[in-house]
Amino acid sequence: MVDVIKVFIRTERLADHNGHLCCIVSRILDIFAAAGHHQYAKGARLYCQLMKQLETLPAYKETFESFTAHGNHVVRYSSHDWSGTWCDICIEQTLMKSAKSEGGLSRGRMRHSDSGHKCWVLTLNHFSNVNQRMEESDSGAQEMTQSMLREQQK
Structure with a gap:
């Protein structure tokens, strides 16, 4: 579980949106389910589904591109690597x-x-x-x- 958290923190700090979603889908959902955090698992699954559908909706194409290309799903205080929060x-x-x-x-x-x-x-x-x-x-x-x-x- 520590490795999963380390990977997740790395994707967030580097503003890697695809890695962020991949980490949630492939690893964190399993941890939530195994730990009995069913509401977190449900919310995270719905979040991932909405983010995947965001890619296909023409009205949100620009928003999706800002997430993936520019890392705008996190807040940055500076333009340096590892500055995503x-x-x-x-x-x-x-x-x-x-x-x-x-x-x-x-x-x-x-x-x-x-x-x-x-x-x-x-x-x-x-x-x-x-x-x-x-x-x-x-x-x-x-x-x-x-x-x-x-x-x-x-």
């Missing part, structure tokens, strides 16, 4: 960095202050646009999933 880790790092920095939420004068916590939370309103775009993207993905499931049932 998972999107959820990037979001967590950004939010936690501001919370734990000197003078942030968990250090400095806001540490024991309800008004400080309120002030810090209210400064996060610039993330609302990101949240709105993610929700719009998620609703579009759900519609695509539902239409593909309807086609499979026919």
Whole structure:
């Protein structure tokens, strides 16, 4: 299992989309199933199916090419090799960095202050646009999933 994780991390850090999907399909699904993580196995299988169908849909051709040719399925802070980071880790790092920095939420004068916590939370309103775009993207993905499931049932 350690070798599987090492391969998966390597594909993510190098932004290798094809290796990313191959690793999930050939190795990680088996681990999820053997460990009893049936929801993870189900979600990962559906994710892989959607990514494979993304290649054939003309409306998403440009998106698929950006994933495979440019490695845009991960976040990069620089153009160097091994700089790819998972999107959820990037979001967590950004939010936690501001919370734990000197003078942030968990250090400095806001540490024991309800008004400080309120002030810090209210400064996060610039993330609302990101949240709105993610929700719009998620609703579009759900519609695509539902239409593909309807086609499979026919």
